[in-house]
Structure formats: C-alpha cells, structure tokens
Amino acid sequence: MTIEPDDMPTGVDLLHDPLRNKGTAFSATERDALALRGLLPPRIFTLDDQVDRALEMYGHKTTDIEKYIFLISLQDRNETLFYRLVVDHVVEMLPIIYTPTVGDACQAYGHIFRRPRGLYVTANDCGRMRDVLRNWRAREVQVIVVTDGERILGLGDLGAYGMGIPVGKLSLYTALAGIHPAECLPVMLDVGTDNETLLDDPLYTGLMQHRLRGEAYAEFIDEFVMACQDAFPGALIQFEDFATRNAITLLERYRDTILCFNDDIQGTAAVTLAGVVAGLRITGQALTDQRLLFYGAGAAATGIADLIVCAMVHAGLDRETARRRCWFIDSKGLVVASRNDLAPHKRPYAQEEEFITDLAASVARVRPTALIGVSGQPRTFTEAVVTEMGQVNERPLIFALSNPTKKAECSAEEAYRWTGGRAVFASGSPFPAVTLDGKRLTPGQGNNAYIFPGVGLGTIAAKATRVTDEMFYAAANTLCEQVPDEMLEQGSVYPPLTSIREVSARIAVAVAEQAFSSGLATAPKPDDMLAHVRSLMYEPVYRSYI
Ligand code: NAD
Numbered sequence: 339m340t341i342e343p344d345d346m347p348t349g350v351d352l353l354h355d356p357l358r359n360k361g362t363a364f365s366a367t368e369r370d371a372l373a374l375r376g377l378l379p380p381r382i383f384t385l386d387d388q389v390d391r392a393l394e395m396y397g398h399k400t401t402d403i404e405k406y407i408f409l410i411s412l413q414d415r416n417e418t419l420f421y422r423l424v425v426d427h428v429v430e431m432l433p434i435i436y437t438p439t440v441g442d443a444c445q446a447y448g449h450i451f452r453r454p455r456g457l458y459v460t461a462n463d464c465g466r467m468r469d470v471l472r473n474w475r476a477r478e479v480q481v482i483v484v485t486d487g488e489r490i491l492g493l494g495d496l497g498a499y500g501m502g503i504p505v506g507k508l509s510l511y512t513a514l515a516g517i518h519p520a521e522c523l524p525v526m527l528d529v530g531t532d533n534e535t536l537l538d539d540p541l542y543t544g545l546m547q548h549r550l551r552g553e554a555y556a557e558f559i560d561e562f563v564m565a566c567q568d569a570f571p572g573a574l575i576q577f578e579d580f581a582t583r584n585a586i587t588l589l590e591r592y593r594d595t596i597l598c599f600n601d602d603i604q605g606t607a608a609v610t611l612a613g614v615v616a617g618l619r620i621t622g623q624a625l626t627d628q629r630l631l632f633y634g635a636g637a638a639a640t641g642i643a644d645l646i647v648c649a650m651v652h653a654g655l656d657r658e659t660a661r662r663r664c665w666f667i668d669s670k671g672l673v674v675a676s677r678n679d680l681a682p683h684k685r686p687y688a689q690e691e692e693f694i695t696d697l698a699a700s701v702a703r704v705r706p707t708a709l710i711g712v713s714g715q716p717r718t719f720t721e722a723v724v725t726e727m728g729q730v731n732e733r734p735l736i737f738a739l740s741n742p743t744k745k746a747e748c749s750a751e752e753a754y755r756w757t758g759g760r761a762v763f764a765s766g767s768p769f770p771a772v773t774l775d776g777k778r779l780t781p782g783q784g785n786n787a788y789i790f791p792g793v794g795l796g797t798i799a800a801k802a803t804r805v806t807d808e809m810f811y812a813a814a815n816t817l818c819e820q821v822p823d824e825m826l827e828q829g830s831v832y833p834p835l836t837s838i839r840e841v842s843a844r845i846a847v848a849v850a851e852q853a854f855s856s857g858l859a860t861a862p863k864p865d866d867m868l869a870h871v872r873s874l875m876y877e878p879v880y881r882s883y884i
Pocket residue numbers: 489491492581582602606609633634635636637638639667668669670711712713714715739740741742745765766767784785786
C-alpha cells in the first residue's frame with residue numbers, strides 16, 4: 339500500500355496510527371516536517387534498538403497471556419516493530435500470537451480488552467452491512483478472515499470473544515507470507531452466543547442474545563458475503579472456526595461462486611496430508627498402502643480425508659478404494675454403514691463393518707497405519723491405544739491434532755514412550771523435543787500456519803477467482819518437499835518454523851501456478867513466478883516519509 343501525501347497524518351494522529359508510527363525512530367527531518375517535534379523524547383533510535391528494547395520488556399513477562407497482551411499492545415502502537423519482532427522470533431512468538439495462547443486470550447477477551455481491532459458485524463446490522471464495511475479504514479483489502487465465534491479452536495462457543503482468532507490469523511498472514519497489514523481485515527460476525535457463562539458475564543463485549551439460527555442466520559451470512567464483494571471486490575474470504583454444520587454448509591454454498599476457503603477444513607487437510615506424506619518419507623511406505631483411522635469425524639477429519647482421497651487418486655487408486663482406506667470414529671463409535679444417525683459429510687466414509695465404540699478395539703480391528711486425533715477430546719490416545727498402534731505397525735503415524743495443548747489426544751512424550759520411540763508423531767499445538775534412550779526426537783507441529791498464508795499469497799499473486807482443492811493438494815506437496823532430511827531424521831514431519839516465510843513463498847508459487855493452469859487466474863502470467871511472489875511480500879522495515 340502506498341501512502342498518499344494527503345492522507346498522511348501528522349503530530350499526535352501520526353503517533354496513534356500503528357501502520358505509520360515509528361515512535362522514537364522518526365528522524366529529525368521527519369519530526370520537523372510531520373509536526374512531531376516535542377512529542378517524542380529527543381534521542382533517535384533505530385528499528386534494531388527498538389527491537390532490543392521490546393525484547394527486554396517481553397522477557398520480563400512471566401506468563402504467556404501477559405506476553406500476548408504485550409505483543410497485541412505493541413501491534414496497536416507500531417505494526418512495523420511488532421512484525422519485525424515476530425518475524426525475527428517466530429519460533430518463540432508464534433505460540434503466543436496464535437495457538438495455544440490465543441485460545442486463553444479468546445476466553446478472556448473482554449477482560450484483557452485494550453483497543454478494538456477488526457470489524458464487528460452484528461445481528462443488529464442486517465440491512466446495512468455495506469455501510470458497516472465502508473467504515474473500515476482501508477480500501478485495498480486483500481484478505482478477510484471471518485468467524486462467528488461458535489467453535490473457537492477446541493474451546494467451543496466464545497461468541498464475540500472469538501475476534502482473537504481472525505486478528506491472530508491475519509497477523510500470521512503478514513508475518514509469515516508478507517501480506518501487507520493494511521490489506522488484512524479481521525471480521526467478527528456477532529450473531530449472539532449460546533454460551534450461558536458469557537451471557538452471565540457482566541464484562542462480555544458481545545451481543546447479549548442467543549445465536550441466530552436457520553433462515554435468519556443464512557440470510558445474515560449471505561448479506562455479509564455480498565457486502566464484501568461490493569466493498570472489497572476480489573478480496574479472499576477465509577472462513578474460520580465456524581461450528582461444523584455451518585462450516586461445511588458455508589463452504590459448499592460459496593466455494594464455486596466467490597474467492598473463499600475454510601481453513602479448518604481445507605488448511606487442516608493440506609497440513610495433515612503434508613505431514614502424512616512426509617511421515618511416509620520416514621517409514622518408506624506408499625500413500626496408497628495407508629489405512630487411516632480418524633478419531634473424530636467433524637469438519638477437520640472429513641476435510642483431511644477428502645484431500646487424502648484426492649492424493650490417493652493422484653497416486654493411482656480409484657476414488658472408492660481410496661475412501662475405504664479412511665476410517666472414522668465419532669462421539670458414538672465407529673462410522674459404519676449400519677448406523678442411521680450419520681451426518682451427510684460422514685456417509686461417504688461409512689464402512690461395511692461391525693459397530694464398535696472402543697478406540698483400542700477399533701485399532702485392533704482396523705489395524706490402521708496412521709491414527710489421526712481431531713476429536714477435541716484430551717488424553718484419549720491412552721497407553722492401551724498407543725501400544726496397540728505400536729503392535730500393528732513398525733513405525734505408526736500418530737497425530738494428536740486437537741488444540742489447544744490441553745485438548746491434545748496425547749503428548750509427544752507419551753506417543754514416543756509407549757512405542758519405544760517408534761511413533762512418527764505430530765500435534766496441533768507445539769510439544770517440546772523428547773530424549774528417549776539417548777535419542778532426541780522432535781515432534782512436528784501440524785500448524786495450519788504452514789499452509790494458509792502461502793495459499794492466500796498465491797491467490798493474490800495470480801488474482802485468482804476461486805480457491806480449489808487442487809490448490810491445497812499443490813500446497814501440501816510443496817510443504818512436504820520443504821521438509822529437510824535432517825528434520826525427518828529427528829522424527830519431525832514439518833520444516834523448521836524459521837524457514838516459514840520461504841515455505842509460504844514456495845506454496846504461493848505452487849498455488850498461483852495451479853490457478854493459471856486451471857484457468858482461474860486473472861493476472862498477467864509473470865515470467866518468474868517466485869520473483870513475482872517475493873516482490874509482493876511486505877517486509878517490516880521503516881520507510882522514510884520525507
Ligand atoms: P468438530 O466439532 O467438527 O469435530 C469434532 C469431532 O469429534 C466430531 O465428529 C465429534 O463427534 C467427535 N467427538 C467428540 N467427542 C468424541 C469422543 N469422545 N470420541 C470420539 N469422537 C468424538 O471439530 P473440528 O473442526 O473437526 O476440530 C476438531 C479438533 O481438531 C479441534 O480440537 C481442533 O482444535 C482440532 N484442529 C486442529 C488443527 C491443526 O492442528 N492443524 C486444525 C483444525 C482443527
């Protein structure tokens with residue numbers, strides 16, 4: 339985004355503009371020209387000096403939530419400094435600005451509230467959403483992340499407190515893929531909450547009413563989506579943390595008509611497929627020989643299975659055979675054809691098998707090569723379950739993806755200990771490395787942040803009109819290719835987080851190429867796609883205003 343001279347604020351207004359504020363780094367000339375003289379302490383510092391100061395303050399924070407509050411407050415004051423800090427300390431700060439700490443922050447959002455971020459579109463705005471969207475400061479929105487707060491991580495309905503999720507996800511778009519912060523729009527659709535604790539909370543910041551449902555909800559979302567097309571034509575909409583039934587319905591409703599995707603379904607699918615395929619680089623097996631047992635049969639689980647089926651079809655299996663390689667357990671038990679209570683998204687995966695409810699017994703019956711936890715049910719991969727996986731496999735793939743950490747189906751340490759270090763383990767939230775019998779094992783984090791920023795950047799690079807499953811398949815393959823052999827040797831199926839901007843750039847190239855080859859790109863095709871993608875990436879450095 340370029341700053342036009344006539345919309346350049348000066349004086350106190352400039353210091354309160356987080357996109358342009360440089361704080362003590364404004365030069366003497368800028369201080370004179372922009373009416374800042376006297377408003378800042380006299381000594382002039384560099385961005386590096388400011389990073390050092392911020393790091394020192396950050397180091398004094400003793401809890402993760404205090405660190406979160408510190409970083410968000412910094413983002414509110416000076417976005418360049420915030421992003422410089424996060425980009426240069428991504429391993430340490432990603433778990434603070436996103437999962438798992440963002441989960442704690444959302445639960446306490448009204449209580450740690452400092453300044454508003456993002457846009458709230460509420461049930462009271464029906465009929466005037468275009469006007470509400472026009473209140474947003476920027477006209478060049480490229481990415482919108484939107485939630486209705488009903489299924490925040492694995493924490494359930496957090497109503498308006500769910501705003502922490504779009505805010506956090508868009509910070510990752512900027513930090514990890516270089517989408518300019520001025521081009522990112524976090525949106526909270528406040529359609530009420532059915533969380534009685536929040537409705538009883540005197541500091542709750544959302545509408546004090548129960549959720550819109552049925553036709554009223556569908557009309558509300560339709561108006562929002564249409565208002566976005568009007569106010570920000572061509573912007574990518576990422577649906578985030580909607581309850582399963584709405585997540586699946588909204589994706590089906592809009593995926594073929596507007597530029598959108600659902601990260602919980604498609605982003606999760608791509609990061610998990612990449613982890614499975616990288617895991618097979620460790621075990622030396624073929625994807626077409628895998629049998630996967632999903633613990634949980636919600637939006638994430640069937641989204642992963644759909645993409646794994648797509649990958650198996652690419653590898654030569656027919657669709658029906660590929661589907662038979664995917665088994666599911668939901669809250670009632672094994673997803674089998676004799677059940678008459680299956681939601682539509684589960685039915686294609688119902689197996690001709692006897693109904694059982696017990697996970698360990700299911701592992702013994704199905705003999706899966708991979709066990710994928712997406713249930714939101716903590717500590718359900720018990721010693722008996724994991725041991726059974728170790729008995730039916732030389733190198734079992736065990737992915738405990740439920741977030742945040744306290745919801746994980748098992749810990750890395752448990753998966754390794756109960757299989758004698760043979761498990762190839764990945765989780766949704768980070769776990770520390772484990773040393774077992776003198777060998778250091780580094781669990782991979784199946785973080786969607788490896789995928790969605792690069793996908794978004796790719797759609798921008800190509801000016802794509804749709805987001806397709808083939809783009810996520812391309813993104814997953816690219817991610818898998820980026821895992822270095824030395825990471826695989828330690829048991830990690832994902833690349834180091836420190837390389838994530840490079841990973842995002844490569845994914846963006848793969849997604850943009852896919853857009854061009856499928857006729858969904860409207861930009862002129864560049865000769866060098868990687869150079870084009872890199873040229874679009876925002877770098878958090880100060881620019882001179884004079
Ligand atoms: P969801 O509510 O759509 O699905 C949850 C599923 O778990 C449902 O099918 C439900 O029947 C099943 N379930 C509930 N209790 C169960 C039990 N006791 N035994 C077996 N199954 C049970 O939610 P979702 O969007 O699919 O997300 C599920 C989990 O996956 C969440 O915890 C989320 O944090 C996690 N997730 C992780 C990542 C990631 O790490 N990259 C991405 C997305 C989702």
